[in-house]
Amino acid sequence: xxxxxxxxxxxxxxxxxxxxxxxxxxxxxxxxxxxxxxxxxxxxxxxxxxxxxxxxxxxxxxxxxxxxxxxxxxxxxxxxxxxxxxxxxxxxxxxxxxxxxxxxxxxxxxxxxxxxxxxxxxxxxxxxxxxxxxxxxxxxxxxxxxxxxxxxxxxxxxxxxxxxxxxxxxxxxxxxxxxxxxxxxxxxxxxxxxxxxxxxxxxxxxxxxxxxxxxxxxxxxxxxxxxxxxxxxxxxxxxxxxxxxxxxxxxxxxxxxxxxxxxxxxxxxxxxxxxxxxxxxxxxxxxxxxx
Amino acid sequence: xxxxxxxxxxxxxxxxxxxxxxxxxxxxxxxxxxxxxxxxxxxxxxxxxxxxxxxxxxxxxxxxxxxxxxxxxxxxxxxxxxxxxxxxxxxxxxxxxxxxxxxxxxxxxxxxxxxxxxxxxxxxxxxxxxxxxxxxxxxxxxxxxxxxxxxxxxxxxxxxxxxxxxxxxxxxxxxxxxxxxxxxxxxxxxxxxxxxxxxxxxxxxxxxxxxxxxxxxxxxxxxxxxxxxxxxxxxxxx
Ligand SMILES: Nc1ncnc2c1ncn2[C@@H]1O[C@H](COP(=O)(O)OP(=O)(O)OP(=O)(O)O)[C@@H](O)[C@H]1O
Ligand SMILES: [Mg+2]
Numbered sequence: 001x002x003x004x005x006x007x008x009x010x011x012x013x014x015x016x017x018x019x020x021x022x023x024x025x026x027x028x029x030x031x032x033x034x035x036x037x038x039x040x041x042x043x044x045x046x047x048x049x050x051x052x053x054x055x056x057x058x059x060x061x062x063x064x065x066x067x068x069x070x071x072x073x074x075x076x077x078x079x080x081x082x083x084x085x086x087x088x089x090x091x092x093x094x095x096x097x098x099x100x101x102x103x104x105x106x107x108x109x110x111x112x113x114x115x116x117x118x119x120x121x122x123x124x125x126x127x128x129x130x131x132x133x134x135x136x137x138x139x140x141x142x143x144x145x146x147x148x149x150x151x152x153x154x155x156x157x158x159x160x161x162x163x164x165x166x167x168x169x170x171x172x173x174x175x176x177x178x179x180x181x182x183x184x185x186x187x188x189x190x191x192x193x194x195x196x197x198x199x200x201x202x203x204x205x206x207x208x209x210x211x212x213x214x215x216x217x218x219x220x221x222x223x224x225x226x227x228x229x230x231x232x233x234x235x236x237x238x239x240x241x242x243x244x245x246x247x248x249x250x251x252x253x254x255x256x257x258x259x260x261x262x263x264x265x266x267x268x269x270x271x272x273x274x275x276x277x278x279x280x281x282x283x284x285x286x287x288x289x290x291x
Numbered sequence: 292x293x294x295x296x297x298x299x300x301x302x303x304x305x306x307x308x309x310x311x312x313x314x315x316x317x318x319x320x321x322x323x324x325x326x327x328x329x330x331x332x333x334x335x336x337x338x339x340x341x342x343x344x345x346x347x348x349x350x351x352x353x354x355x356x357x358x359x360x361x362x363x364x365x366x367x368x369x370x371x372x373x374x375x376x377x378x379x380x381x382x383x384x385x386x387x388x389x390x391x392x393x394x395x396x397x398x399x400x401x402x403x404x405x406x407x408x409x410x411x412x413x414x415x416x417x418x419x420x421x422x423x424x425x426x427x428x429x430x431x432x433x434x435x436x437x438x439x440x441x442x443x444x445x446x447x448x449x450x451x452x453x454x455x456x457x458x459x460x461x462x463x464x465x466x467x468x469x470x471x472x473x474x475x476x477x478x479x480x481x482x483x484x485x486x487x488x489x490x491x492x493x494x495x496x497x498x499x500x501x502x503x504x505x506x507x508x509x510x511x512x513x514x515x516x517x518x519x520x521x522x523x524x525x526x527x528x529x
Binding site: 162165166168169172173175176177178179180181182183184185 | 343344345364365366369370374375377381382383384385386390393394395397398442446
């Protein structure tokens with residue numbers, strides 16, 4: 001029972017990592033950029049939710065939608081004005097720009113909202129549900145189900161829709177996608193928007209589950225989600241989901257067995273092991289890395 | 292009277308400081324097969340990539356069906372009716388054969404027409420039909436080339452650009468590919484064919500241009516070029 005309880009905690013944390021990891025992996029899949037500002041988009045998502053609640057009261061779904069839309073727009077703007085002008089230039093240029101955007105977002109929030117923790121308003125009243133011998137808070141169920149719905153939604157978009165097919169084509173071969181008549185710039189914009197909306201979801205869920213936020217809250221989860229994406233195989237969407245869940249579970253287990261000082265080390269231990277044993281990750285595509 | 296479908300005027304393409312195409316002019320009439328032959332590195336692929344909009348010319352103009360298409364984005368050029376089978380096939384390896392073909396019809400909106408077209412392509416390439424659910428990366432080289440051609444046809448181009456479709460194929464497959472190209476042309480599609488296999492290319496083309504390090508050095512009827520001493524020596528292994 002104790003183990004199951006921990007597993008559920010792990011999956012809750014893991015689904016948040018997974019939602020963030022998806023944005024890293026989708027963007028990397030197409031533009032081969034590690035978008036270091038992605039963790040900060042998640043932070044902004046949490047803040048948008050915070051202010052949304054301030055205006056309209058504690059309504060979960062409207063706050064979620066506002067945060068997703070807000071972050072999608074932010075993702076669009078960042079890609080359009082920070083990364084697109086650097087496309088085709090050496091990769092290090094976009095990478096350093098991503099770091100710059102990350103610092104910019106953190107410091108804007110710090111300056112205009114404040115550097116300190118704020119308590120997140122209660123979006124969902126916590127109750128405990130008993131299933132068999134398990135005690136589960138409804139919040140965990142909500143976090144898990146929202147994350148699952150988002151992931152299914154994403155899989156549907158990617159596998160079934162015209163835009164999703166264009167995204168997959170672009171991630172396999174950008175020039176060939178262009179030759180199919182795909183507007184690659186539009187596809188890249190969509191990718192940033194979808195990834196950012198998923199990060200916003202993670203931001204809201206984290207506000208619900210671990211209710212306090214601050215301008216730097218995106219750094220560590222961002223890094224861990226990045227490791228989760230690498231663990232799953234960077235560029236692979238199912239990989240990011242699995243990687244995120246594994247990462248969250250591993251971290252919670254380490255915590256559960258009293259080794260709280262290792263909590264953050266576990267991510268980087270996993271990273272090192274993956275890079276040594278299977279650099280392509282659990283579901284990474286085979287040998288050939290396309291340019 | 293024949294109508295000029297593609298007109299390239301004084302095309303120049305640079306890769307950074309490398310001047311890969313140095314002011315070439317050529318044209319393709321509607322209904323023709325025109326071939327561009329030349330050695331490795333002559334600039335054949337660069338020319339096709341510029342026509343498709345993947346590369347921006349540093350100077351010169353490209354007209355298609357009378358309209359200036361210089362500098363248009365690739366997806367707009369496809370929508371106007373120019374489609375390319377790129378060098379090395381460039382199929383989407385992790386997608387199925389069917390998904391690859393569907394992507395070929397990306398600029399098409401009429402579902403019924405897409406379906407009819409798909410059936411026509413399956414009729415021409417029964418292998419692709421048998422393997423429609425197979426992941427394209429697992430196809431043989433010949434099958435991949437058929438897929439690349441089929442995928443290109445899915446957009447129902449007026450002008451088809453083919454970049455070395457015979458590359459890496461066994462002689463029997465090369466003949467098959469070339470007869471397919473002739474069939475496609477008979478069915479009304481204009482073709483600009485880039486080849487190192489000058490023999491085969493000249494045998495099916497109406498006209499030809501010889502490209503040497505970024506410059507067109509010879510042009511004329513394919514039959515005449517096939518008997519030209521310089522061409523024979525340099526490209527026909529005579
Ligand atoms: N991306 C690139 N960057 C720099 N130079 C390039 C690039 N692509 C091609 N070139 C150069 O441009 C010239 C023409 O290349 P291109 O690929 O068009 O030749 P090709 O005629 O298609 O040759 P092949 O028969 O080998 O395919 C070559 O000298 C090549 O080295
Ligand atoms: Mg070439």
